[in-house]
Amino acid sequence: MNIVCATGGIVKIEFPNQGLMDIAGSGFEYAMLDMSKYISGATLRQWEKKLDKELIKKDIANLKSGIVVRGVHPRYAMLPFLAGDTKRTDLNGMLTDLCVDCIRETESLGVTRFIAQPLSIGVPMDCEWDINLEYFFQLARALTNAESKILLINHCNNVEGHYIRGLCSDASEAANWVDHLNELAKKQGLGEERFGFCMDIGAYNLCGINMQDVANTLRGRVLAAIVRANDGHQDIAAIPFTCVNENGIATDWMGFIRGMREIEFNGDLIMDMTNTLRSTPSLIRPSVLAMGKTIAEYFRSQIQIEEPLKKYKHIVLFGSGDLGRGFIRSFGEKYRPLFTCDNNSARWGTFIDGIEVKSPECLLDLPEDTGVFICNMYHREIEEQLKNMGVLNVESFDCEFLPAYNQNRVGRQEVN
Amino acid sequence: MLRVGVQTKNAIDYTNPLPGFQYLKENGFSCVDFSLNSFLTNKQLYQKELNTFFNQSEEQLFEYFRPMKEAAAKTGIEIFQMHMPYPNYVPMASEELNSYLRDVMSVKSMKLCHYLGCKYIVSHGFKLAYFLGSEEAEWAKTQEFVEFLAPLAKEYGITICIENIYTSIGKHIVEGPCCNAHKAAERIDRINEKYGAEVLGFCFDTGHANLVGIDFERFITTLGQRLKVLHIHDNDGMVDLHQVPFTFTKTRENRPSTDWDGFINGLKKIDYHGVLNFETAPVLESFPAELKEEALRMIGTIGRYFGEKIEGE
Numbered sequence: 001m002n003i004v005c006a007t008g009g010i011v012k013i014e015f016p017n018q019g020l021m022d023i024a025g026s027g028f029e030y031a032m033l034d035m036s037k038y039i040s041g042a043t044l045r046q047w048e049k050k051l052d053k054e055l056i057k058k059d060i061a062n063l064k065s066g067i068v069v070r071g072v073h074p075r076y077a078m079l080p081f082l083a084g085d086t087k088r089t090d091l092n093g094m095l096t097d098l099c100v101d102c103i104r105e106t107e108s109l110g111v112t113r114f115i116a117q118p119l120s121i122g123v124p125m126d127c128e129w130d131i132n133l134e135y136f137f138q139l140a141r142a143l144t145n146a147e148s149k150i151l152l153i154n155h156c157n158n159v160e161g162h163y164i165r166g167l168c169s170d171a172s173e174a175a176n177w178v179d180h181l182n183e184l185a186k187k188q189g190l191g192e193e194r195f196g197f198c199m200d201i202g203a204y205n206l207c208g209i210n211m212q213d214v215a216n217t218l219r220g221r222v223l224a225a226i227v228r229a230n231d232g233h234q235d236i237a238a239i240p241f242t243c244v245n246e247n248g249i250a251t252d253w254m255g256f257i258r259g260m261r262e263i264e265f266n267g268d269l270i271m272d273m274t275n276t277l278r279s280t281p282s283l284i285r286p287s288v289l290a291m292g293k294t295i296a297e298y299f300r301s302q303i304q305i306e307e308p309l310k311k312y313k314h315i316v317l318f319g320s321g322d323l324g325r326g327f328i329r330s331f332g333e334k335y336r337p338l339f340t341c342d343n344n345s346a347r348w349g350t351f352i353d354g355i356e357v358k359s360p361e362c363l364l365d366l367p368e369d370t371g372v373f374i375c376n377m378y379h380r381e382i383e384e385q386l387k388n389m390g391v392l393n394v395e396s397f398d399c400e401f402l403p404a405y406n407q408n409r410v411g412r413q414e415v416n
Numbered sequence: 417m418l419r420v421g422v423q424t425k426n427a428i429d430y431t432n433p434l435p436g437f438q439y440l441k442e443n444g445f446s447c448v449d450f451s452l453n454s455f456l457t458n459k460q461l462y463q464k465e466l467n468t469f470f471n472q473s474e475e476q477l478f479e480y481f482r483p484m485k486e487a488a489a490k491t492g493i494e495i496f497q498m499h500m501p502y503p504n505y506v507p508m509a510s511e512e513l514n515s516y517l518r519d520v521m522s523v524k525s526m527k528l529c530h531y532l533g534c535k536y537i538v539s540h541g542f543k544l545a546y547f548l549g550s551e552e553a554e555w556a557k558t559q560e561f562v563e564f565l566a567p568l569a570k571e572y573g574i575t576i577c578i579e580n581i582y583t584s585i586g587k588h589i590v591e592g593p594c595c596n597a598h599k600a601a602e603r604i605d606r607i608n609e610k611y612g613a614e615v616l617g618f619c620f621d622t623g624h625a626n627l628v629g630i631d632f633e634r635f636i637t638t639l640g641q642r643l644k645v646l647h648i649h650d651n652d653g654m655v656d657l658h659q660v661p662f663t664f665t666k667t668r669e670n671r672p673s674t675d676w677d678g679f680i681n682g683l684k685k686i687d688y689h690g691v692l693n694f695e696t697a698p699v700l701e702s703f704p705a706e707l708k709e710e711a712l713r714m715i716g717t718i719g720r721y722f723g724e725k726i727e728g729e
Contacts, residue, residue: 156629157631160672162666164630165630165634169631207591210590213551244586246587248587250586252588252590254585255590258549258550403550
């Protein structure tokens with residue numbers, strides 16, 4: 001799973017070097033060029049004149065030199081789209097031309113994934129498929145690299161300042177579109193699997209859509225996810241876990257992680273922190289980017305939560321509270337622990353679903369190739385304790401988003 | 417002309433219902449949505465509390481609501497739909513409480529529905545996805561509940577209507593049960609086929625849909641004839657306020673931020689012939705007592721406006 005950094009808020013297309021330097025310096029190897037910001041929706045809806053294609057070429061050349069110097073691979077390009085509150089209905093032709101130009105120019109930089117919103121403004125409901133079929137095929141015909149793909153993406157419509165679900169927000173509709181496009185592309189000799197899907201977490205969150213359900217419906221079609229936080233009301237791209245209210249987070253990360261885990265997602269995570277970066281003083285932007293990279297790695301570890309469990313022949317848990325119970329309920333069958341342990345001596349000799357709770361001293365006498373998984377919120381403190389005891393193969397296991405975790409919180413009762 | 421209805425809550429005094437029914441009639445309402453949920457509130461249930469209302473025998477309950485039934489008949493108002501108390505399942509409550517909700521509350525609600533001559537009863541799906549790990553597992557529990565009542569529904573000719581509702585993560589509103597129209601349609605068809613009767617239908621709630629950005633027109637057209645009843649009300653997209661349509665705006669142009677055009681188009685497309693029912697009881701609390709009647713009249717006027725638009729060319 002690759003981690004990709006969106007260039008919004010950090011790379012200025014006219015002067016890209018510092019932004020690219022910051023991205024590379026934060027450990028990101030891949031970037032998503034944000035062409036939608038390059039020619040914004042606000043600009044597009046007021047478009048009256050012919051596009052200055054030379055300007056695009058000049059800017060892309062500018063980017064190219066920076067990319068070569070900084071070693072950031074531009075794997076993705078977000079193609080331009082009309083702002084959701086655009087009233088003009090005559091811009092789709094111009095937009096299509098612009099997207100085709102962007103594909104041609106950015107493919108030469110090495111971009112192979114082009115994210116495109118379906119056309120919806122000025123498109124009658126009963127013509128949506130026909131018009132978009134033509135649109136997506138025009139984009140696909142512009143591809144020259146056999147590896148390149150067009151990724152459809154969900155988005156929101158703006159009804160007088162209120163966001164509602166736009167085209168491809170419905171996962172079954174999106175799945176049908178991707179499948180039909182691929183089928184037709186194959187028939188027309190445009191190549192195999194030319195189309196895929198990119199989940200925009202921010203757009204789903206604005207409409208409170210169940211992302212777990214979406215991921216399961218789209219399954220193998222999801223090649224990327226744009227990871228961004230918002231408060232559920234403003235269409236912004238903030239660094240994850242920063243949009244909160246007095247009751248907790250305002251983005252449904254649990255639904256996202258559970259869904260991606262269930263479909264064994266192995267595509268790319270695109271970190272979009274545009275608004276956070278724009279609002280951060282330039283001097284400390286590299287720190288924000290570094291935090292974004294750390295968060296992306298956390299998401300990757302959560303999605304691939306079973307990977308560390310596969311490394312060992314045996315496993316043992318540390319923790320017999322809610323987190324330990326959550327582990328046992330969620331993974332106890334597939335990865336049966338030899339036992340669990342706890343610092344609370346009152347629990348020694350008790351059982352959780354047939355797994356005995358023992359003293360931590362028992363960790364000093366483990367079979368070879370046994371991993372010790374800390375299922376307790378005091379990870380670092382326990383890790384230190386185990387290190388001091390000389391326990392080997394200690395792993396921290398974050399149970400925050402387990403499928404059965406919340407069931408345990410419900411009075412530790414089965415719901416039946 | 418499509419008929420217009422409103423909740424009985426805050427509009428009808430159950431101990432002396434006739435004046436309230438007369439007033440509704442005079443202001444163009446020909447149907448009501450009986451708020452049975454007022455007698456065992458969600459606030460109580462989420463605090464794991466029960467009251468004794470449903471401990472009464474069927475006969476006592478029928479007797480309690482006899483004046484309401486008679487007042488409705490006398491004024492020619494139809495009790496078109498009613499709302500079962502909710503939630504039907506409280507995740508953190510005892511098995512005893514949840515058994516009571518299923519075995520006593522829901523069964524007596526069905527019998528009251530039949531007694532009042534009402535054809536549609538709205539019932540919330542279980543909110544369990546967060547606990548059980550998936551929407552499918554959640555629906556399985558709701559389906560068990562629906563199937564528990566289905567034989568009674570068939571016997572009485574009642575359609576149980578599931579409703580799109582929301583849930584929250586912290587204070588962030590996200591979709592809850594029955595917010596996927598494709599799934600709802602498939603599930604309704606499957607259950608009705610199994611029972612050989614229309615035991616299950618849908619109640620579209622505009623306010624709840626607005627909170628989770630559902631496209632009204634698409635949702636309604638996907639449901640088609642499975643849509644039996646409506647909960648019409650408005651909000652700011654953030655809080656479930658149950659206010660009067662056209663109240664909320666978000667831009668300086670001051671156009672409504674709720675997609676009422678989509679609502680009208682959807683109902684027009686499916687040739688909706690049910691009742692334009694308003695779930696706006698809080699409006700009658702937010703206006704001063706002196707303006708309560710005026711507020712109710714405005715709701716009726718908005719209902720007739722919707723009717724004209726839906727049925728117009």
